[in-house]
Amino acid sequence: MHVVVNAAMSVDGKLASRRREQLAISGPEDFDRVDRVRAAADGVMVGVGTVLADDPHLTLDVTDRRVQRQRHGRPGNPARVVADSTARTPLDARILDDEATTYVLVVESAPEERRTALADAGAEMVVAGDDRVDLAAAFDQLADEGIERLMIEGGGELIFSAFDAGLVDELSVFVGSKIIGGHDAPTLADGEGFVEEYPALTLDDTERLDDGVVLRYTVDG
Numbered sequence: 001m002h003v004v005v006n007a008a009m010s011v012d013g014k015l016a017s018r019r020r021e022q023l024a025i026s027g028p029e030d031f032d033r034v035d036r037v038r039a040a041a042d043g044v045m046v047g048v049g050t051v052l053a054d055d056p057h058l059t060l061d062v063t064d065r066r067v068q069r070q071r072h073g074r075p076g077n078p079a080r081v082v083a084d085s086t087a088r089t090p091l092d093a094r095i096l097d098d099e100a101t102t103y104v105l106v107v108e109s110a111p112e113e114r115r116t117a118l119a120d121a122g123a124e125m126v127v128a129g130d131d132r133v134d135l136a137a138a139f140d141q142l143a144d145e146g147i148e149r150l151m152i153e154g155g156g157e158l159i160f161s162a163f164d165a166g167l168v169d170e171l172s173v174f175v176g177s178k179i180i181g182g183h184d185a186p187t188l189a190d191g192e193g194f195v196e197e198y199p200a201l202t203l204d205d206t207e208r209l210d211d212g213v214v215l216r217y218t219v220d221g
């Protein structure tokens with residue numbers, strides 16, 4: 001499985017304000033680019049923190065001929081994937097609508113009634129891990145379902161975890177020209193943080209878009 005992390009951050013590395021409300025950092029050009037990254041993916045993934053904060057659709061305008069071309073004939077939307085250890089995804093979440101297949105990744109100990117309710121709401125349940133979703137094991141199961149190229153949109157906890165598990169192949173990040181600040185605001189990589197060994201990146205490309213710049217990296221090793 002090829003994993004691409006894509007996000008938008010302020011100059012000081014924040015994904016949103018400390019209020020964790022949905023905050024448009026990307027401009028129209030970058031949102032178009034994000035749709036192209038999504039269109040090229042078989043799955044688009046977020047953590048449940050993002051579902052709770054943003055209630056994202058994680059879908060594309062599949063009637064758009066450009067999107068259809070970028071889907072290379074693959075029908076409909078990419079699958080949606082949520083890392084959600086204890087099945088906290090709200091049953092009225094937009095990612096549970098019928099626009100695309102949605103995989104909810106939970107742990108063994110997730111409450112059975114919540115798992116059942118999500119399955120009844122149309123989610124495909126994937127069980128991997130004990131206290132936290134075992135991303136490597138979950139990704140193997142997703143690969144068995146035909147997901148060969150996975151886009152991770154965030155948030156900071158999930159992005160750190162994917163790097164920590166050595167699962168990220170590419171990173172593209174839009175840096176918007178604003179300062180958000182706040183030690184409680186989510187950043188591009190949250191979680192425990194690296195203290196001795198740090199994932200090394202190779203800068204492949206930079207591109208001016210909207211009021212900022214897109215940085216594209218290959219993850220080394």
Ligand SMILES: NC(=O)c1ccc[n+]([C@@H]2O[C@H](COP(=O)([O-])OP(=O)(O)OC[C@H]3O[C@@H](n4cnc5c(N)ncnc54)[C@H](O)[C@@H]3O)[C@@H](O)[C@H]2O)c1
Nearest residue numbers: 007008015016020047048049050133154155156157158161
């Ligand atoms: N600017 C952007 O590009 C962008 C993109 C996505 C989200 N966001 C913002 O990020 C914030 C949400 O980020 P966040 O870090 O709070 O939450 P998140 O979306 O990273 O979800 C984290 C949660 O996912 C669950 N999870 C299950 N298995 C996990 C694993 N192996 N590793 C990590 N998490 C796992 C846990 O419950 C964890 O609390 C929101 O404010 C949202 O608006 C911004």
Ligand SMILES: Nc1nc(=O)c(N)c(NC[C@H](O)[C@H](O)[C@H](O)COP(=O)(O)O)[nH]1
Nearest residue numbers: 008023024025026054056057058059153
């Ligand atoms: N690329 C990007 N730029 C931003 O400025 C921003 N705030 C997000 N945030 C990502 C998060 O997942 C959003 O909630 C979805 O991008 C919502 O978009 P959809 O409803 O899926 O169309 N992503």
